[in-house]
């Protein structure tokens with residue numbers, strides 16, 4: 032059978048398949064579910080013609096992958112980035128199915144986006160693009176069918192434009208997107224949710240290894256990215272007493288040279304700069320104080336830049352930790368790696384981390400790895416809560432949503448830990464595999480719902 036090469040999707044599929052092996056050995060009938068779940072229920076591709084500020088027509092390719100609706104309406108973000116293609120959206124949609132299952136909420140998996148590059152575009156062009164994109168997408172989504180959200184290049188501004196466009200094209204005000212503004216159906220904590228949830232997840236990893244009283248105090252933390260996920264992960268790490276050593280973007284890494292690391296003031300200043308698509312160099316160069324407080328490493332990612340760190344939180348994009356960078360993290364004494372990004376680590380990097388788990392004599396020798404589909408599930412979890420609030424026409428307080436997010440991340444962690452313990456105990460490893468735990472737990476939930484609905488037998 033000839034197949035179109037889809038490297039990112041095949042990588043995500045191989046990661047899932049390889050870790051399912053101990054489960055499938057004991058439950059061979061689920062091989063059929065695996066064969067079926069890897070094909071999207073539907074893929075929509077479409078032309079997006081929009082008008083730039085000169086009045087000229089521009090054209091891009093738009094997509095929505097409606098991957099799996101066994102557990103609820105398709106749910107997953109929209110990515111606007113020139114690299115967007117079907118392989119990337121299929122990998123993201125595939126990951127999303129099992130991530131959404133791990134939240135325990137009624138949400139299926141999907142992903143979409145466009146190869147439109149928001150960088151260098153005016154607000155007016157972004158608005159025109161969003162309207163053109165939604166003109167076609169609006170035919171395929173709906174509060175009971177498919178509820179997109181943000182991802183790379185799509186934040187509050189874009190979600191607002193997309194929501195407004197949907198409302199005009201369909202004459203209905205409904206919860207068809209999450210990440211909306213608070214005044215038109217958004218949820219408190221949705222912008223923060225992925226970053227906060229990531230930190231909550233790692234808090235449980237730390238407790239397991241270092242004891243119930245242990246936390247982030249004094250931990251040196253490497254973070255990549257400086258967008259939505261990275262900013263709020265940094266904010267929460269700082270709030271819990273950790274030291275944020277780095278942030279990065281597509282051009283390079285900013286490394287703190289001060290013992291306190293990045294401060295809340297740094298994060299608050301970087302946020303609006305990123306909405307305006309400026310780079311971290313602009314921030315670094317803006318005052319002489321900042322020039323001496325940070326060093327800038329053009330073209331570099333953070334992982335091999337420091338001699339000592341405790342935690343690594345990749346939060347920019349896929350495949351952002353290579354095998355060599357994983358080895359550098361091990362050498363620097365990092366004990367916890369948890370992905371804010373989707374598929375942040377290459378398979379070779381995961382193998383480096385997982386090898387420390389199986390070879391370690393004591394838990395303290397492990398570089399414990401949490402895959403994005405578990406550790407970054409907080410974003411979609413609060414999106415699920417936004418859908419619940421929209422259905423009930425209510426708005427919970429910030430505290431209520433944060434508490435629910437914390438509970439979901441704790442349950443997600445426990446599910447990964449317990450399922451990992453059940454299927455990876457026989458290796459005699461010091462700690463269970465959270466990647467196997469996440470994959471098996473998510474897969475079984477989805478496969479069982481598919482079977483009950485007659486998708487396989």
Ligand code: NDP
Nearest residue numbers: 182183184225256257258259260280281347348372373410
């Ligand atoms: P943003 O667009 O807000 O930020 C993305 C950040 O990553 C920016 O700093 C950007 O740099 C950097 N980046 C993007 N592409 C590359 C690249 N090819 N190489 C190096 N750096 C890059 O996106 P988010 O923070 O929302 O998303 C970050 C990651 O988290 C993605 O993998 C996304 O799928 C994942 N995620 C996001 C969720 C959410 O709720 N937003 C939920 C779960 C996962 P620059 O500024 O230079 O463009």
